[in-house]
Amino acid sequence: xxxxxxxxxxxxxxxxxxxxxxxxxxxxxxxxxxxxxxxxxxxxxxxxxxxxxxxxxxxxxxxxxxxxxxxxxxxxxxxxxxxxxxxxxxxxxxxxxxxxxxxxxxxxxxxxxxxxxxxxxxxxxxxxxxxxxxxxxxxxxxxxxxxxxxxxxxxxxxxxxxxxxxxxxxxxxxxxxxxxxxxxxxxxxxxxxxxxxxxxxxxxxxxxxxxxxxxxxxxxxxxxxxxxxxxxxxxxxxxxxxxxxxxxxxxxxxxxxxxxxxxxxxxxxxxxxxxxxxxxxxxxxxxxxxxxxxxxxxxxxxxxxxxxxxxxxxxxxxxxxxxxxxxxxxxxxxxxxxxxxxxxxxxxxxxxxxxxxxxxxxxxxxxxxxxxxxxxxxxxxxxxxxxxxxxxxxxxxxxxxxxxxxxxxxxxxxxxxxxxxxxxxxxxxxxxxxxxxxxxxxxxxxxxxxxxxxxxxxxxxxxxxxxxxxxxxxxxxxxxxxxxxxxxxxxxxxxxxxxxxxxxxxxxx
Numbered sequence: 001x002x003x004x005x006x007x008x009x010x011x012x013x014x015x016x017x018x019x020x021x022x023x024x025x026x027x028x029x030x031x032x033x034x035x036x037x038x039x040x041x042x043x044x045x046x047x048x049x050x051x052x053x054x055x056x057x058x059x060x061x062x063x064x065x066x067x068x069x070x071x072x073x074x075x076x077x078x079x080x081x082x083x084x085x086x087x088x089x090x091x092x093x094x095x096x097x098x099x100x101x102x103x104x105x106x107x108x109x110x111x112x113x114x115x116x117x118x119x120x121x122x123x124x125x126x127x128x129x130x131x132x133x134x135x136x137x138x139x140x141x142x143x144x145x146x147x148x149x150x151x152x153x154x155x156x157x158x159x160x161x162x163x164x165x166x167x168x169x170x171x172x173x174x175x176x177x178x179x180x181x182x183x184x185x186x187x188x189x190x191x192x193x194x195x196x197x198x199x200x201x202x203x204x205x206x207x208x209x210x211x212x213x214x215x216x217x218x219x220x221x222x223x224x225x226x227x228x229x230x231x232x233x234x235x236x237x238x239x240x241x242x243x244x245x246x247x248x249x250x251x252x253x254x255x256x257x258x259x260x261x262x263x264x265x266x267x268x269x270x271x272x273x274x275x276x277x278x279x280x281x282x283x284x285x286x287x288x289x290x291x292x293x294x295x296x297x298x299x300x301x302x303x304x305x306x307x308x309x310x311x312x313x314x315x316x317x318x319x320x321x322x323x324x325x326x327x328x329x330x331x332x333x334x335x336x337x338x339x340x341x342x343x344x345x346x347x348x349x350x351x352x353x354x355x356x357x358x359x360x361x362x363x364x365x366x367x368x369x370x371x372x373x374x375x376x377x378x379x380x381x382x383x384x385x386x387x388x389x390x391x392x393x394x395x396x397x398x399x400x401x402x403x404x405x406x407x408x409x410x411x412x413x414x415x416x417x418x419x420x421x422x423x424x425x426x427x428x429x430x431x432x433x434x435x436x437x438x439x440x441x442x443x444x445x446x447x448x449x450x451x452x453x454x455x456x457x458x459x460x461x462x463x464x465x466x467x468x469x470x471x472x473x474x475x476x477x478x479x480x481x482x483x484x485x486x487x488x489x490x491x492x493x494x495x496x497x498x499x500x501x502x503x504x505x506x507x508x509x
Contacts, residue, residue, distance in 0.1 A: 064146065071142035078152035081136050091133045099129030102161060107223055109172070111233035113183065113208045116175050118168065118220070125163040125224065132159045163224055169217050176213040183208035191247045191287065193278040198258075200251035200278070202235060202244045210238040243287055250289035251281050259353035260344070262304065264333065267367035269358070270303055277348060291348060297341045304340050304358060307368060309333045314372035314419065318381060319396055326508040329418025330456075333374055334362035364504075375419070379504040380462075380495075382406070382485055384415060387472045389462070389485065391498060400498055402491035403472030405465070408480030415483050415507055416456055422503045425458040428496075432463075434482060445482075450489065451496040455505040460484055462505075464492035 075086040075094070086094050105120040120126070136157050140148060183205060192203040215237040223231035235241040258277050262270040276299070282292045310332030315325045339359035347354040368374040377396035382389050384406050391400035407415035430452040434444035447467070454461035465486035468475075485507075487495065 067145045067149075068143045071140075071145045073137075075137060076140060076145060076149055076153070078150075079140070079155060080153075081133075081155045082157060086136075091130070091137055094136070095129035095133040097129070098127045098132050098159065100126070102126050102227075105227060107220065107228065108230045109175075109220060109223075109233065110230065112211055112237065113179050113205055114175060114216075114233055116171070118171055118224070120163075122171060123163045123165075123167045123224070125161055127159050127161055132157060161225065161227060165217075165221060168221060168224065172217050172220055173213045176211050176216050179208050180211050183211075190244045191251065191283055193251070193255075193275075193281070195275055198274040199255060200248040200281075202241060202248055207235070207238055207241065207244055210240060210244075212237055212239045215239075247283060247287040247289055251278075251283060253351045254281050254289075254291060254348055256351045257348045257353060260347050261353075261355050262340070262344075263355060263357050264307065264360070264367035265363070265365055266357070269307060269367050272344075272348075272353075280348065291345065293341070293345050296345055296348070297337075300337050300341045300344065304335050305337055307333060307335055307358070309364075309368050309372055309374045310362065311418070312372055314368075314374070316369075316371050316373040318390075319392060319398065322383075324506075324508050326417060326419060326506055328416065329420040329507075331364060331375070331419035331421055331504055332362065333360060333364055333368065335359070336361050375504040375506075379506055380422075380499070382415070382462075382505065382507045383509070384417070384476075384507065385509045387474075387476060389487065389491075389495070391495065400491075400495055402487055402495070404462075405468060405471050405480055405486040406476045407483040408476055408478065410478050411480075413480060413482045415481070415485060416460060417507045417509065419504060419506050420455040422453055422455050422499055422501055422505060423457070424501050425452070425454040425461075426496075426499070426501055427452050430463075432484075449492075451492040453492075453496060453499055462487060462492065462495060464489040 073092075074088060074090050075081070077087045079086050081094065102120045102125050105125060107118045109116050109118065136155050139155050139157075140153060190203050190207045191200055193199075194201045211233075216233055219233060219237055220231060235245065238244075255274055255277050258272055258274040260272040261268055262272075280292050280295045280299075282290045284290070310330060311328055312332070313325060313327035315323070318324055336359040340356070343356050343359065347356060364374045366374050366376050376394070377392055378394045380389065380391045380400075382404070387404055387406065389400070389402050389404045390398060393399040407413040428450060430449050432445070432447045432449060434446070436442060437444050447465075449463040449465070451464050452461050453463065460483050462485045465481070466489055468486055468488075471486065471488060
């Protein structure tokens with residue numbers, strides 16, 4: 001627009017404008033903010049409202065960082081470590097306690113004649129407490145403390161003890177060397193029988209001469225590492241125990257025959273114990289193992305031979321209760337010691353228990369009891385003092401009884417006491433001829449008997465005596481027989497039918 005056509009500007013204030021305000025015309029003829037010399041209170045209030053949250057954030061961040069830093073060296077509340085409460089305890093405290101926890105530990109070393117104790121201070125035994133506590137602490141994220149602090153946690157951690165192996169060797173090695181020197185001075189073979197174990201074992205007193213100090217140290221170190229209170233040193237620490245063990249094994253092979261039994265007529269009379277077998281095993285200085293057969297023979301003679309009963313005194317109780325003691329006679333057991341020894345040696349070498357029927361030269365069919373009685377229920381009892389004959393059956397019941405007349409002791413014709421069998425001379429209708437004591441060339445007497453039941457050769461027998469009218473009492477004293485046992489005719493017939501060859505006859509007072 002031409003300058004001469006410019007619109008005139010109205011410099012007057014607008015209606016209602018504050019005094020002193022300028023009016024600046026514009027395209028819209030708008031008002032501008034009045035300029036004032038006084039303060040405006042709205043701006044500081046707005047700035048304060050923004051500052052409070054910022055401060056809170058800064059404080060929370062500081063607390064979080066402080067907590068994270070704290071829990072990098074301290075355990076959170078509610079924490080147990082291997083069962084112990086470590087809440088809010090520092091790593092240093094827990095580490096020191098763990099390190100000192102083994103101060104009272106000691107290891108007792110025994111076996112192979114050793115007996116010594118190693119304590120924790122002597123070998124510097126302890127835990128690496130710092131590593132232990134630090135590793136436990138690292139199981140929890142310290143920066144997660146806001147989430148973790150209110151909870152509980154049970155921490156577990158394997159901790160291996162540490163110790164000075166050189167110090168341990170300085171204690172153990174001299175003790176082993178001293179034990180070896182002492183063992184070398186012994187005369188033991190290194191293998192011996194243990195009655196308690198019932199077996200041959202490597203004798204630690206002699207075997208200790210084979211102790212290897214290095215092996216012992218390794219065994220002890222293992223025990224210390226496991227914190228065992230005791231450790232027993234065994235054959236694994238011997239430099240060469242194979243020969244000793246081989247000898248023990250060979251001897252135990254013989255010992256395996258323990259339990260062998262010796263029988264007579266199927267009845268147990270002797271048994272072979274481990275202790276007994278051990279007395280027959282011989283171990284040489286070169287650790288050779290053999291069986292002493294001479295020793296077995298001597299044992300058989302003393303023990304099996306003692307089972308012989310012929311002529312020996314037997315004591316027993318008769319079925320009616322009378323206590324009887326009798327000796328003499330041909331009845332009884334005679335053992336075959338040589339054959340028994342051979343059988344027993346074979347059983348021992350066989351290495352397993354066996355039942356051996358003792359070979360007999362003479363048998364009664366019964367094993368002797370504790371009183372030596374070696375006959376069964378069936379037998380004939382002749383009681384000289386009672387002048388009475390009884391016979392008992394297979395079941396022990398009385399099946400025959402009768403008064404009798406035995407040999408005349410006043411004339412020296414006593415009926416021989418003892419135990420004898422009825423023999424094969426048993427017969428009917430016999431003529432008895434006495435000996436020629438009067439030396440007239442003729443028998444002192446001749447008598448006919450119907451029933452002849454002999455038990456001492458063909459000289460002494462039970463038989464009928466029809467020339468007598470009375471039996472029993474004291475007739476035998478002054479008017480007895482020449483040694484036989486006289487019976488009434490009917491009783492002799494009855495007894496003849498009851499008896500058989502081999503039945504036992506016991507004559508006693």
